Amino acid sequence: MAATRRRVAIIGSTGSIGRQTLDVIRWLPERFEVVGLAAGGYSDAFRAQLEEFRPALAAVGRTEDLALPASVLSGTRGLVEVATSPEVDIVVIAAAGRAGLVPTLEAVSASKTVALANKESLVMAGQLVTEAARLSGAQILPLDSEHSALWQCLRGEGQLEQWLSTVRSVILTASGGALRDLDPSELEMVTATQVLAHPTWQMGRKVTVDSATLMNKGLEIIEAQWLFGLPLERIKVLLHRESIVHSLVEFVDGSVKAQLGQADMRIPIQYALSYPERLAGMSEPLDLAKVGSLTFGELDLDRYPCLRLALEAARKGLSYPAVLSSANEVAVELFLAGELPFAAIPCLVDELLSRHQAVPIESLQTVLQVDEWARSESLAHARKWRNR
Ligand SMILES: NC(=O)c1ccc[n+]([C@@H]2O[C@H](COP(=O)([O-])OP(=O)(O)OC[C@H]3O[C@@H](n4cnc5c(N)ncnc54)[C@H](OP(=O)(O)O)[C@@H]3O)[C@@H](O)[C@H]2O)c1
Structure with missing residues (x-):
């Protein structure tokens, strides 16, 4: 059948x-059909997608697009309508940054299966999202290559109750980003073009900058905490330049399971869409003989202050991770706009974290208030910093 x-x-x-x-x-057109699409703006690219897939539901998140046809919803409400529609079996949250937060939370609350690429929503509101999933029974399936790797390694190893006694650590691999071979003294002067030339992955602009600062790995550690429920001290990071081993799980008996594959996001995306089945994929088979050797090393926290800040925020909990994420998002936007030097990204995030009066994340409203505070303070601080 x-x-x-x-x-x-x-x-x-x-x-x-x-x-x-x-x-x-x-x-895999015989297995999947597109019923809803949403983007930031009503761009040519989005219009071409609507033309090709003719989804029942369409929305754009940015409300300044005035010339929208009546069939295209807009604003956060429009995104939520697409993400929670009864027409939808699985929703892929692939917006970058804060834009993913409300659709993720609402989709999970509406019992949708959520394939989650947007790590910021778990960093900002992990407790709310995971609690909503517990209450609604929604499944959250990781799309990030590292988390998909951990998920695949943990498959067949029981649930959290067992992992707490069988998993010694989970190990996220990190390529080191575009600047991994630069001397730290050269970081002050790097340009957006240099930072956007990632050595192993083709990704959106924000996540590529986050990979160069290693903030991405920090956000992923917090994401792993919420997805797998393991304590922070059992989540480790390993430098792995080739991006072939996507992550590893170390068990208490000394066994280590790793998931390997090409650096091709279509593999973890397909795994989440087809889960629990595995279907033939479209990417090149991995030829380890051709790869030759795989290398691993320690990450130097002094070289990557953003990773240190993320670990501190994760340790302190409360609203600190939300401030980390929001301040970083502003800093990255300013850097990409040529308004902040690369080396100022961690300075801005550090400043915001030290000024923040933390609160427990009890509701979406709290997260949105913390986010607004972090954004306006970051902008004000960056302005002062530029005028110095
Ligand atoms: N790229 C990767 O390989 C990769 C790997 C692992 C995890 N991730 C994570 O996946 C997420 C997406 O990354 P990406 O690299 O795909 O980002 P991206 O290329 O920058 O794409 C962002 C998408 O979000 C849309 N968007 C922007 N503002 C929006 C809004 N207000 N409402 C609705 N949609 C909005 C954009 O639409 P417009 O085009 O109209 O602006 C675009 O479709 C990030 O959280 C990232 O960390 C990415």
Whole structure:
């Protein structure tokens, strides 16, 4: 009997993850169908997607797009309508940064299966999202390559209760980003073009900058805490320049499981869409003989202050991770706009974390208030910093 087609909605369909999700759907049209698409703006790229897939639901998140046809919803409410529609079986949250937060929380609350690429929503509101999933029974499936790797290694190893006694550590691999071979003294002067030339992955602009500062790895550590429920001290990071081993799980008996594959996001995307099945994929088989050797090393926290700040925020909990994420998002935007030097990204985040009066994250409203505070303070601080 033919399998029924899963009905997919994508929030952030024009970005790197969104476009690769559509590649997977084009590859397996008998298994998946697009029923909802949402992007930031009503761009040519988005219009072309609507033309090709003709989804029942469409929305844009940015409300300044005035010339929208009546069939295209707008604003956060529009995104939420797409993400929670009864037409949707699985929603891919592929928007970058804060834009993913409300659609993730609402989709999980509406019992949708959520394939989550947007790590910021778990960093900002992990407790709310995971509690909403517990209450609604929604599944959150990781799309990030490292978390998909951990998920695949942990499959067949029971649940959290067992992991607490069987998993010694989970190990996230890190490529080191575009600046990994630069002398620290050269970091002050690096340009956005240098930072955006990632050695192993083709990704959106924010996550590529976050990879160069290693903030990305810090955000991923916090994401792993919420996805797998393990204490922070059991989540480790390992420098692995080739991006072939996507992450590892070390068990108490000394066994280590790793997941390997090409640096191709279509693999973890397809795994989440087809889970629990594995279907033939479209990417090149991994030829380890051709790869030759795989290297591993320690990460130097002095070289990557953003990673140190993320670990501190994770340790302190409360609203610190939300401030970390929001201040970083502003700092990265300013850097990409040529308004802040690269080396000032961790300084801005550090300043905001030290000024913050932390509160427990009890509701979406609290997160949004913390986010607004962090954004306006970051902008004000960056302005002062520029005028010095
Ligand atoms: N790219 C990767 O390989 C990768 C790997 C692992 C995890 N991730 C994570 O996945 C997420 C997406 O990354 P990406 O690299 O795909 O980002 P990206 O290429 O920058 O794409 C971002 C997407 O979000 C949309 N968007 C922006 N503002 C929005 C808003 N207000 N409402 C709705 N949609 C909005 C953009 O639409 P417009 O085009 O209209 O602006 C675009 O479709 C990030 O959290 C990232 O950390 C990415």
